Amino acid sequence: MAVGAFRKATGPQCGTPFRQERRQGRPFTYCSPECKASAGRRNKKPEGTGGSPFDDDLQAVGEDFHQLASNLLAAIHNGASPYDQLWLVARAQRSLQDVTALNIARGRARGQTWDQLGVPFRLSGERLRKTWPMSKITRRLDAYRANRAARQAGQPAASTAVPSQRRPPVEEADTDSDTATRFAAQTPQQQLAGALSFLQRRTGKPLRQTAAETGISPSHLSRLLTGTRRPSWPVTKNLVAACGGSLHEVRPLWENAHRPTGPSTPTQPAPTRAGDPGHARAQLRDALRGLYLAADRPDLWRIRAATADALTISHITHALTSPHLLDWPATSRLVFALGGRPADLRPLWHTATRHTPMTPPAPPSTTHHFMADAFG
Template sequence: MTPAPPQRRICQNCSKVFLQPARPGRPSTMCSERCKRAARHKGLTLPDLSMPEADMDEAAEDLNRTVSDFLAAVQHRSPSAHLLHHITALNRMLTDAEAAVVRRGRVQGDTWNTLAAPAGLSPERLRKKWTEDSLARRLDNRRAAREHGTVPRQPLCPATQTPGQHLAGALSFLQRKTGRTLKEIAADSDISASHISRILSGQRLPSWPIVERFARTCAGDLDELRDLWEAAQRPPDPEARARPPAPHHRRDAELRFHTALRALYLAADCPGYGAISRATGSALGVSEIARALSGAEVPDWYTTTRLVFALHGRPADLRPLWHAAYQPTPPSDPEPRLPADAFG
């Protein structure tokens, strides 16, 4: 009879993968006698989770990027075959993320019972699904894909920020742009320097009169700051913080939409258009970004989604405004239309 091949396991002391020869009895949890002694000396010291948590972070970043692409594709009404391509990638990345989470749980000592309950599986089924060998193979393949550029190393879209952080970021940028100290701005705006400091750090949400006085002192745009301030007043629950209804007239909706975009741009420290393009993974060109932020046009939803994500915003918050403001470009006629009298 051919002997069973050795299995790959994770050392509970150093977190390295080692080969466990097939033999009866309880499998070893340490890769060497040295690790066994070290583990005994550590006592209650927590295991090294740096590698498992790095895997988990990267898997979540890849998943976030792909979900963002899928959302943009759905709302752009892309072909079904294109959407299924996104779903296939999402399923693969979800499995990668599950492997990373299970690996972290096992390294830190979670039992199969603990991990199986939220997954809706029996402990035995989860254990058979994620043997040490299958975990190592899955995560090794994911690391190799990132190493060879198959998967981007960074998330395509930066993490979103809260409305309060947007407001604080915009006010901080205006203060830095003046080149003046907090005391000087405090004196001119009749606000205490300590109060301004707490506002700029995000520790305190200011009233509108305070924002207005600060903006006049620092030459800020009141419409842009009002948009950020109103967003910061809404409930923190994403489902309850929707904007007020969009204006009925398209021109009014356009103005509000561009104000909201410029407000996010201000909150992001007014980065260069090239930097924004790179933040979208070059999905958007500099000219597209310039037209959107200058108010020259209302871009399509795909462009809007990528731009808002690059500015650390949440596209869903702008969806009603965009829908009211956007007017698709009509297809050009292949042949010029002639007046009726041209035919005699």
């Protein structure tokens, strides 16, 4: 073979650089026979199974992005300056890049081709491979791990992409701001578990007794109340009945927890968009009361504080009990303050407010004395 008949390459399985021989036919793809054997074992795993070395990092990056999105929405609600909001946008974009890199790495580890992974981006496999080589993904992952470890240790991040001397005070002041009083954002499955757990605790019954009345084992009930398992609708109905709760409040939480996700899955079912406005108003009120239940039916003054006093006690009560609706900015603030996702309810709100007058929020008032018990 002629001298210099080699080229640099990177192993798709391990990301290790190696010298690839130029020859006729298909070139060697892996850096060693051991690396090829390891890739073969991983490629035999069915789609969707665990075992990827990137799974833990992907979950951490997803949680970071969720927090950044929540911070951005809080900044928008609180009228933060464009400069402060753009800092959050820049961080969210970098977080999305981390998600992209990790999923490409996971896809390659599962045996997917570059052409398959390029379809969502409308890129050819060759273009995607040049944009995201494994060496770049490895460097990005190493930098993310280092920055995350530094943040957890209370040290400044190692990245120089954001000049620290000009970092806005949005996140540094979070612990003292009004946005810190909002209720923790939860996944739909956690919200359902929180609502069921509140109902069960309110009864004062032992867990074993509630399980017997529901027709399931105590261990199964425990998993449902902690959010590690999702209940079927018959089990949910029995549990709510045993706890004296309202199915109208729990049903939206159950549907949201069981709704499939994917690029072709709408945020809300089609009937809620094109349905009757009166029915949609009842659904929206039930959804708001479900979020209120999932937050453990807090004192209304806590909810007002979570909206940075943008909503009055009377308007919070109005939103949770009246068939008439607040305008969308006020509704969005209330959903966000209760730990929900405004985007999930916006299509339903549009249907509910078709040809319907809305009640705008009024200045803060302390003349109302509604208690949480008013909502059952």
